[in-house]
Amino acid sequence: MKFKSLAIFLIISSFFLTCILSIWKIMATLQGLSFNNLNITTIFLIGILLSLAFVLIGNKINHLIKIFLLSFIFSILYFYSNEASPYWYIFGVFLISLFFTNKLKKYSMQSLKEDFISEKVIFDFITFFGIVFFAFVILFPFYIMLVTSFKTQIALLVNPLDFSLDITKSLTELFKSYFVIFETYNFGRYILISSAVSIGTVIVTLLFAIPAAYAVARLNFFGKNFLSTSILIIYMFPAIVLVIPLYTVFSQLGLRNSIFGLLIVYTATTLPVAIYMLQGYFKSIPKEIEDAGIMDGQNWFGIILKIIIPLSLPAIASVALYVFMIAWNEFLFSLMFLDSPKSFTLSRAIQYLSGDAETPRQYLMAGSVIVTLPVLFIFIYFEKYLVSGLTAGSVKE
Amino acid sequence: MSDSLSKLEKRTAYTLVLPAVLLVFAIVLFPIFANVWISFKDIELKDIRIPEPRAKKIVKSISENQSELKIIYKLRNSSLIQEIRNVQFQDKFPTNVSPINLDPRCNFQSKKVVCNFGNWQAKFRENFEITIQNNNGEIIDKKIIKSQKPILSGKADNPLLTTNFTLENFKKVFYENNFVELLLTTFYFTFFGTVGAIIFGILAAQLVNQNMQGRTYMRGILLFPYVGPVVALAYTWTLLLDPNSGTLNALLVNFNIIEQPINLLGQKYITMSILGFEFKLRLALTTVIFFEIWRYFPLVFLFVLARLQAIPQSLYEAAEVDGASPIQKFIHITLPQITAIISILFMIRFIWNFNKFEDIFLLTGGASGTRTLPINVYQQGFAVSDIGMGSAVSIVIVMLLLSFMVIYFRLIGKRANEV
Known part of the structure; x- marks a missing residue:
């Protein structure tokens, strides 16, 4: 034994x-x-x-x-x-x-x-x-x-196992791939577009979601239960089945290749999650505080603006970060709707780069680092909020 | 009094909810129904433009005398399949210029030539000519004539809105599309991706839960693949697995574990022999499934960990007193506590894996036996340009999804009754 x-x-x-x-x-x-x-x-x-x-x-x-x-x-x-x-x-x-x-x-x-x-x-x-x-x-x-992203194509072909960094090299030499993708491949522009789309999505989503979530959490109206269950079912539905109809309609309306078109789609697809997360939080705010507001003669708009929003800032922040990350990482719709390099988002630009077999891999990886870093920073910095928001029952990818 | 208050409440509620509902309806629900419509139509990518009459204007001199010019309008119907009805044409000319021998379909009034061309068939083309002259015999400036663009208008059906339907798309989906293999691949991918993610997720959660120190750091690190952008991660993996100079193959060859690099993403089958039994493994599909597991086990991990942390420690202490082994503790205490969350996660991951497009698209593009239903939607709709067929595949996806949901809710409902 x-x-x-x-x-x-x-x-x-x-x-x-x-x-x-x-x-x-x-x-x-x-x-x-x-x-x-x-x-x-x-x-x-x-x-x-x-x-x-x-x-x-x-x-x-x-x-x-x-x-x-x-x-x-x-x-x-x-x-x-x-x-x-x-x-x-x-x-x-x-x-x-x-x-x-x-x-x-x-x-x-x-x-x-x-x-x-x-x-x-x-x-x-x-x-x-x-x-x-x-x-x-x-x-x-x-x-x-x-x-x-710090190596060169030749060095990698000579020895694919040598990833050591030559620190004796100058910084410009080391970060060469990054300079190249900014100068020749216009990555500065793509970063701007990606940021604009993502931040725009966050703002529009919150504008639509906060009132809706408030109504679902607090007010009584016909169809409320139906609405809150359909929110959950809708976000189970795949983006891939939306693609063909949206593509045809957007083509006829001239919304393809436009940041605005992308913004609408992102907002609509993130809205159900945002409403779901927010209404859960709104329900936890004591109702008495609002009653006090009603006594003071506030209308619903005033209550949302002066009571609900200030009290639920942490939840709103976590929804905002979450929506930002979804919009920033989104790939399918940007692949479908954008085909002019003028309106590419970062993800689409990297995919476009990789389509050319001649593109050296270190450029591809430098682009990947650029698109990954902001998300990882946001995630590490705000991990607590994001994780509690995720486990609160909202699990949209 | 209270009645009017509740009315006000209702009205406010609708105003607050309506914008969000309308937007979601337009972008999410409408397309799902539109798919049904499109899937019954014979329509290709190039047909989705509404047909329009077009004209290209060419100005030619006909004699030494520059006071006469011939204008040729190359007229055509932009569509190859749709007719345009009641085409109207209009072009403006400078003062003192008038047409001679004008076509009977047209008339000249107040410096304008207006024509009524009637209906244009699909693929219609015509070279339409007008000769003009200056009434005073002066030279006509070609540039002025050229710079004036003709205006055309006509009525055409939006090819999306016509009412000729066909069952051809569904026939093609089921009979000409390797449908059985498509379905099997999708199910392999979905099932093994889901089960793998759940197993690894539980394992990781169990491990992290045991380790008190550094738990938050580990939780953060393990979630990286889940929060990172697909594009970056998929390309990194492609690079890692590349047969020619990918790190993984280079490492394996370097340490003499394999003799030849393996094309993990480009090879459909690999023959393996275990205990004398030879069998074929779907290599590329397996690799893609591993990527899928790598990317999504963190989600399972996160939820299971949250659940594990909520299990009262006293349960384990009591088991300790009773002399339970670690395995017994896991089976009798931990497992029953996490079955509920596991079944929900299984459902969610199953549905999302079933719909997964980006990961496979970026890794293999659907080649080497990794063609799943969502990939097929893209291939049919955009690579083959058969929109109708793509929509038909989408409909198949939606139908299967709905049946999963029904089955799932039946099962869960039964279990809820038993408990």
């Missing part, structure tokens, strides 16, 4: 260490180091030795001394079993093993006797490994996007 849990502990912990070291090796390879072998078996075996030594030593020496000593020995073993590698890489290995042995702190020969210890070990390491794994899988494409 004890042997079984020890074996499971050794295998799982070493597996975890191997995975992290492999990720470290991949990242180092992308910095231009020429590794050709992941050496999984060797690392796995030394990892088992490391874990075994850790539990065998137990509490005989101070934890801090123990982890430093073990990590140091591990790094030396790693250095000799691995291909020639620079010292910064081995230092990284040392830090990882330090972190790993520290993680082992709660395990000892004693604790391995507990109930369900093998399940606990598995859960413990999977939790940690899972987080590292998810973070890596999520961030890796973003990392590639960013570093590609």
